[in-house]
Amino acid sequence: MVNSRISPLIIGVDVGATKTTAALVDEQANILNLNRKSTPTESSKILVRNTIELIEEIFNVSKACVKNILGIGLGVAGLMDFQKGIVVFSPNLPLRNLPLRDIVHHHFNVPTFLDNDANVAAMGEKFFGVGREVSNLVCLTIGTGIGGGMIIDDRVYRGAGGSAAEIGHMVIDPDGPPCGCGNRGCLEAFASGTAIARRAREVVNEESIIFRLIRGKIEDISAEVVVHAARKGDSLAKRILREVGEALGVGVANVINIFNPEMIIIGGGMAEIEELLTTARAEISRRALAPNLKMVKIVGASLRTNAGVLGAAALVLYELGKLT
Amino acid sequence: MVNSRISPLIIGVDVGATKTTAALVDEQANILNLNRKSTPTESSKILVRNTIELIEEIFNVSKACVKNILGIGLGVAGLMDFQKGIVVFSPNLPLRNLPLRDIVHHHFNVPTFLDNDANVAAMGEKFFGVGREVSNLVCLTIGTGIGGGMIIDDRVYRGAGGSAAEIGHMVIDPDGPPCGCGNRGCLEAFASGTAIARRAREVVNEESIIFRLIRGKIEDISAEVVVHAARKGDSLAKRILREVGEALGVGVANVINIFNPEMIIIGGGMAEIEELLTTARAEISRRALAPNLKMVKIVGASLRTNAGVLGAAALVLYELGKLT
Numbered sequence: 001m002v003n004s005r006i007s008p009l010i011i012g013v014d015v016g017a018t019k020t021t022a023a024l025v026d027e028q029a030n031i032l033n034l035n036r037k038s039t040p041t042e043s044s045k046i047l048v049r050n051t052i053e054l055i056e057e058i059f060n061v062s063k064a065c066v067k068n069i070l071g072i073g074l075g076v077a078g079l080m081d082f083q084k085g086i087v088v089f090s091p092n093l094p095l096r097n098l099p100l101r102d103i104v105h106h107h108f109n110v111p112t113f114l115d116n117d118a119n120v121a122a123m124g125e126k127f128f129g130v131g132r133e134v135s136n137l138v139c140l141t142i143g144t145g146i147g148g149g150m151i152i153d154d155r156v157y158r159g160a161g162g163s164a165a166e167i168g169h170m171v172i173d174p175d176g177p178p179c180g181c182g183n184r185g186c187l188e189a190f191a192s193g194t195a196i197a198r199r200a201r202e203v204v205n206e207e208s209i210i211f212r213l214i215r216g217k218i219e220d221i222s223a224e225v226v227v228h229a230a231r232k233g234d235s236l237a238k239r240i241l242r243e244v245g246e247a248l249g250v251g252v253a254n255v256i257n258i259f260n261p262e263m264i265i266i267g268g269g270m271a272e273i274e275e276l277l278t279t280a281r282a283e284i285s286r287r288a289l290a291p292n293l294k295m296v297k298i299v300g301a302s303l304r305t306n307a308g309v310l311g312a313a314a315l316v317l318y319e320l321g322k323l324t
Numbered sequence: 325m326v327n328s329r330i331s332p333l334i335i336g337v338d339v340g341a342t343k344t345t346a347a348l349v350d351e352q353a354n355i356l357n358l359n360r361k362s363t364p365t366e367s368s369k370i371l372v373r374n375t376i377e378l379i380e381e382i383f384n385v386s387k388a389c390v391k392n393i394l395g396i397g398l399g400v401a402g403l404m405d406f407q408k409g410i411v412v413f414s415p416n417l418p419l420r421n422l423p424l425r426d427i428v429h430h431h432f433n434v435p436t437f438l439d440n441d442a443n444v445a446a447m448g449e450k451f452f453g454v455g456r457e458v459s460n461l462v463c464l465t466i467g468t469g470i471g472g473g474m475i476i477d478d479r480v481y482r483g484a485g486g487s488a489a490e491i492g493h494m495v496i497d498p499d500g501p502p503c504g505c506g507n508r509g510c511l512e513a514f515a516s517g518t519a520i521a522r523r524a525r526e527v528v529n530e531e532s533i534i535f536r537l538i539r540g541k542i543e544d545i546s547a548e549v550v551v552h553a554a555r556k557g558d559s560l561a562k563r564i565l566r567e568v569g570e571a572l573g574v575g576v577a578n579v580i581n582i583f584n585p586e587m588i589i590i591g592g593g594m595a596e597i598e599e600l601l602t603t604a605r606a607e608i609s610r611r612a613l614a615p616n617l618k619m620v621k622i623v624g625a626s627l628r629t630n631a632g633v634l635g636a637a638a639l640v641l642y643e644l645g646k647l648t
Contacts, residue, residue, distance in 0.1 A: 079615065088615070136484050148582075152476055159584025160460050161619045166581040169613055171574050173497050183577075183611045250495050253507075257490040258472075258582065260483025287507045289493055291403065291412070295485045 008070045010316045011058055014117070014308025015039060015051060015076045017092035017144075022054040023309035024062050027317065029128035031306060033062040044094050051100075052107055059108075070320060071111035072104055073312035075120035077147075082162040085114045091145070091180070113319045117141070117308065118165065119156055121301070122149025124311030125265050127323045130302035134262035138255050139301070140167060142248070142270035145180070146188040150259070156318065168192070172250045190247035193223040193270055199240050200226045209234035227273050238275075245276040249283020256288040256296050267301025332394045334640045335382055338441070338632025339363060339375060339400045341416035341468075346378040347633035348386050351641065353452035355630060357386040368418050375424075376431055383432075394644060395435035396428055397636035399444035401471075406486040409438045415469070415504070437643045441465070441632065442489060443480055445625070446473025448635030449589050451647045454626035458586040462579050463625070464491060466572070466594035469504070470512040474583070480642065492516070496574045514571035517547040517594055523564050524550045533558035551597050562599075569600040573607020580612040580620050591625025 007026050014021045016039060024033040035054050040046040055072065078090030085101025087093075105112035115123075122139035125131040131139070135154045141147040146168030150157040157164055168188035169181050176185025177198070189195055200221045204210050209229040214220040229237035252264060270276060285293065303310050317323045333356065337346045340363060348357040359378050364370040379396065402414030409425025411417075429436040439447075446463035449455040455463070459478045465471040470492030474481040481488055492512035493505050500509025501522070513519055524545045528534050533553040538544040553561035576588060594600060609617065627634050641647045 134484075152481060153479070155477070157476060159616070160458075160586040161584055161615060163613065163615050164582065164584035166584075166613055166616070169581045170494075170578045171496060171611060174570070174574050181613060246498070250498050254494045254578075257493045258488065260485055260488035260490075262484040287495060289487065289490055289505060291485060291487050292483070292490070 009068050010070050010313040011055055011072045012309035012312030012314075012316070013051060013055060013072065013074045014120075014312055015047075015074065015093070016117070016308065017077060020051055020054055021306075021309050022051075022058050023306065023313070024058050025310060025313035027322065029310055029313070031309070033058055034306070034309070035061070039093065041092075041094055044096075044098050047094060048098075048100065048103055052104065055104070055108065066108065066110060069108075069110050070322070071113065071316035072108060073120070073315040074100060074104065074112065074114045075117045075308050075312040075315065076100070076114065077117045079163055080114055080116045082115055082158055085112070087114070111316070111320065113315050115315050116147070117311075118147030118149040119158065120149070120311035120315055121147070121267060121303075121307055122151055122265075122311075123156060123314040123318055124303050124307050125267075125301060126151045126154075127314040127317065128303060128310050129265075130299055131263055131265060136259065136261045137263040137265060138165075138167070138259055138261050139265040139267065140252070140255075141268040141301075142192060142266065143268040144193050146192050147268075152259075167251065167255060170251060170254060172247060172254070187247065187251040191244050191251060191270070191276075196223040196226050196240060196244055196270075197221050199244070200237070203236065203240070205236070208236040210237055223270065227275070230275060241273065241275045242279050245279025246283045248276060249280035250287060252280060252298070253284045253287035256284065256292045260292045261296055263297045263299060265299055265301050267304075267307065271300055333392050334394050334637040335379055335396045336633035336636030336638075336640070337375060337379060337396065337398045338444075338636055339371070339398065339417070340441070340632065341401060344375055344378055345630075345633050346375075346382050347630065347637070348382050349634060349637035351646065353634055353637070355633070357382055358630070358633070359385070363417065365416075365418055368420075368422050371418060372422075372424065372427055376428065379428070379432065390432065390434060393432075393434050394646070395437065395640035396432060397444070397639040398424060398428060398436065398438045399441045399632055399636040399639065400424065400438065401441045403487055404438055404440045406439055406482055409436070411438070435640070435644065437639050439639050440471070441635075442471030442473040443482065444473070444635035444639055445471070445591060445627075445631055446475055446589075446635075447480060447638040447642055448627050448631050449591075449625060450475045450478075451638040451642065452627060452634050453589075454623055455587055455589060460583065460585045461587040461589060462489075462491070462583055462585050463589040463591065464576070464579075465592040465625075466516060466590065467592040468518050469516050471592075476583075491575065491579060494575060494578060496571060496578070511571065511575040515568050515575060515594070515600075520547040520550050520564060520568055520594075521545050523568070524561070527560065527564070529560070532560040534561055547594065551599070554599060565597065565599045566603050569603025570607045572600060573604035574611060576604060576622070577608045577611035580608065580616045584616045585620055587621045587623060589623055589625050591628075591631065595624055
């Protein structure tokens, strides 16, 4: 009788480029326990061991019994094979064709799921965040790169092979700058943190506040420096942010025209730059089809610091059919 | 006993800009009877009467009994409100906020469905055509404009308000030519029949075979004239088709990156121009993400002349849950 009302719990794990976080989460998205460490990038073996240790600590510290755990969700940046549970490739982690899902599953013997960070972010917002009330949403995470996740008719859309929603790799100008993916003119090559920094390095001059902020060391220019200079009134920095905001607006308008979603959620570090979003909104109004524009809400992400682990927990609940 | 094995039949209706076609179709996509007339464009009243007469003739000529008819499907070019069965707007027909579905339903009293021609084309290919074996496909119809229809996990994706899949209105170059939708640089403004003709009018000179073919009457330039000139070796016409093919390739690569579909089906008059498709394929190979490219088949539409009525019949079967 005593244990009969123990609420099922989930372990959500966010394997990020710099930090790995594991958390014990209940079905109402309360975080009961959280554990964070640097992500070791020397080898996949060390990274896997670190991930397993973090999960083990959750079990130990919280005295959670394996019987109470519905499952473990893993969110990883990069290209996943969802069906097989394999990290195919990760741009910032030493993982290639690694069956991470099965490794974790064999260790703990509870249902385990693996998906990319952008899908996980979309699931987090849909099931625990600002997207709860809608059935069709697109979640854009704009940081170093641009990730996309789509919820279509209440279901995660992964595409034929699990690599749908690569909205960052939608070309918005065929002659635009080269992108990390090998293509050129992708949204990511115009509107990510990396793109802002690269553009500033190309056009900076000695008159600009940017130049003073980095004391002439061009390689020190980052998106943060550009934003800082813009807020100090630097016209070059303001122009860069305006151009980036326009590009972002073109990309979001395309998403609106193609998906006719109820909601677009913009998260990630770049989403905090109000100047970008203001310009993007004006560009969206100019470019999106009127009926589609009328019904879409464009909002900021609601799950911030803990978006990764909550999204990974939502992945487990979703895959187990606990959320619909 | 005699009537017990009568196969259910569907009436598929294609209301096009120049012709309206109604056909009696069985569940195996056999056309048992077909009726075609010019589409009257003087008024919505006359257009509606014409549509109803065509359907009535199907009943009369085929002696089909209303009891045998599962339903009537209507495919119309333009923006539809699927839920309400309303033609919101049609670029080439005198229809605006017209509850066409209910008008037809009240007249014949059989289940009636209305959708736009691009969705209907996608359903036709999915259920009766080349898309039968796949669950995720995008169907592009390239004619005067560019229409898009999407099948996602075996279901038609209409978006929040029924106007998803406006792939023709995806911007591929922010500074590109103006588009009929009010935006600029849309795929449709680069790669439709209209776009080919407009581009040729802008750049034609007296040396070009195009100029000779139209005897100097610039307004007579059409996409067909450009293709004809290109096939006679005209370098200007060949350049135009190459540029248009490249733009089409950028658009299709974007679709591949965003949807990770199993199949892209290209139909419509422009899809018959082999030169366009060859250039587009080369551009797609350069621009699509490798894993997504590897798994997508890019094919021509399989339902040609009768795509409209077969698609409209597929709409009925799909909505009645007879196809899954």
